[in-house]
Amino acid sequence: MNLFLAPIQGITMACYRNSFAKIFGGIDAYYSPFITTSDIKKASPSLFKDLLPEHNDAAVKMVPQLLSNDGSDFRLFASALVDMGYNEINWNIGCPFPMVTNKKKGAGILPYPDMLKKFLDIACGDSNYKITVKMRLGLDNPEEGMDVIKLLNEYPLSGVIIHARTGIQMYTGNVDLDSFEVLHSACNHEATYNGDIFTFEDFKRIQDRFPSIKNFMLGRGALRNPFLPSIIKGQIIPSTDKMSMIRHFHDEIYNHYKNTLFGDRHLCDKMREFWFYMSVHTDKDGKFMKKIKKCQSAADYLDTINLILNPSCMWSNSPLR
Ligand SMILES: Cc1cc2nc3c(=O)[nH]c(=O)nc-3n(C[C@H](O)[C@H](O)[C@H](O)COP(=O)(O)O)c2cc1C
Known part of the structure; x- marks a missing residue:
């Protein structure tokens, strides 16, 4: 398969x-x-x-x-x-x-x-x-x-x-x-x-x-x-590893676009696309996505992300748990 x-x-x-x-x-x-x-x-x-x-x-x-x-x-x-x-x-x-x-x-x-x-x-x-x-x-x-x-x-x-x-x-x-x-x-x-x-x-x-x-x-x-x-494929991923894997993934993509896109505005726009998919598991009521949408600077964005990439943000039936 x-x-x-x-x-x-x-x-x-x-x-x-x-x-x-x-x-x-x-x-x-x-x-x-x-x-x-x-x-x-x-x-x-x-x-x-x-x-x-x-x-x-x-x-x-x-x-x-x-x-x-x-x-x-x-x-x-x-x-x-x-x-x-x-x-x-x-x-x-x-x-x-x-x-x-x-x-x-x-x-x-x-x-x-x-x-x-x-x-x-x-x-x-x-x-x-x-x-x-x-x-x-x-x-x-x-x-x-x-x-x-x-x-x-x-x-x-x-x-x-x-x-x-x-x-x-x-x-x-x-x-x-x-x-x-x-x-x-x-x-x-x-x-x-x-x-x-x-x-x-x-x-x-x-x-x-x-x-x-x-x-x-x-x-x-x-x-x-x-x-x-x-x-x-039948692999079991310990839930304790999941958040750090998502963090690693996010950081690689963020750093790539930070180095290749011009200006914080473009960077924030690009990362919004990433979260459009991912936030369905980390943001039950859309609160964080709203915050991400408002971010205009890399500093604001990173502050918001540090709140999201926190195990307490994932609700109990999220498949990311
Ligand atoms: C925003 C977006 C961009 C897409 N870009 C392409 C593309 O460049 N080439 C392509 O063949 N399909 C593209 N697709 C279609 C997907 O490859 C896929 O066929 C479709 O999303 C159905 O699969 P899924 O239900 O697993 O997402 C795109 C889909 C979306 C939502």
């Missing part, structure tokens, strides 16, 4: 992935947030910065992700990634945001099998890299996803990750396990389940329902509870 960390734009960047792997572990591969392909001659080198081998711990398996609807651009970007040492490239056809889907990218390409075919004919023509796909059930409905799966079956892909929602659902509503079942049964490639695994019980329920699925991708659940992947 493999567990993958889902890409979350702005959060699961190199420093996050490296620290997560070192402190919590339990993840077999980390997928990077997407970079958008364009004319590679005009692409800024800073686009690739987060993927550079010097920023990524060699022991941490990382799969870079591209957002594209142009096979030639994809191929050139993928070649650049091969030169950086990667041999698997993940293609994002799941991003649900209208500014992406309106351009027939991300989940916006799912209703257009001809475009997908044209893309795959070109993108799959280079044997220097393997392609995996991360998709939704469809943009508007799961019938679209079925047509996509049939098409993907015709190409030499190395796997298909299915987030069990349609694009128009964005991140709301329930995952549609019946449609996932239909799609993954029709898929000839190795399938990965993704969507709403927040607890060990969620994982078990999905594993029991789909015994042939061997790969699971965790996103927000792992960001909220970074111990979850290890717990799923």
Whole structure:
């Protein structure tokens, strides 16, 4: 059984992935947030910065992700990634945001099998890299996803990750396990389940329902509870260690952004994103999150964090206990 960390734009960047792997572990591969392909001659080198081998711990398996609807651009970007040492490239056809889907990218390409075919004919023509796909059930409905799966079956892909929602659902509503079942049964490639695994019980329920699925991708659940992947893998983490592990993780991320972002304002904004996920366990009534939102200086922020990262702040049924 493999567990993958889902890409979350702005959060699961190199420093996050490296620290997560070192402190919590339990993840077999980390997928990077997407970079958008364009004319590679005009692409800024800073686009690739987060993927550079010097920023990524060699022991941490990382799969870079591209957002594209142009096979030639994809191929050139993928070649650049091969030169950086990667041999698997993940293609994002799941991003649900209208500014992406309106351009027939991300989940916006799912209703257009001809475009997908044209893309795959070109993108799959280079044997220097393997392609995996991360998709939704469809943009508007799961019938679209079925047509996509049939098409993907015709190409030499190395796997298909299915987030069990349609694009128009964005991140709301329930995952549609019946449609996932239909799609993954029709898929000839190795399938990965993704969507709403927040607890060990969620994982078990999905594993029991789909015994042939061997790969699971965790996103927000792992960001909220970074111990979850290890717990799923059967590891027992003494509760006395948990707060110091969270502190260590926080401090590594904080120090990284302190050294790379310009000014306290940006630093506080970035750390707010971190706490957006984590505070669900440390802040039952939203009191600390309100304080964090108000912080404008690193000193204010650290004072607040010292209050939060205190075992008495976690309520008794928090999984972080
Ligand atoms: C803020 C945010 C940013 C995301 N960025 C990406 C991304 O860059 N690439 C991608 O494939 N999915 C992205 N996703 C989707 C997640 O990878 C994942 O598929 C989704 O959250 C469902 O899994 P979960 O329920 O385990 O979180 C993002 C999700 C969120 C909430």
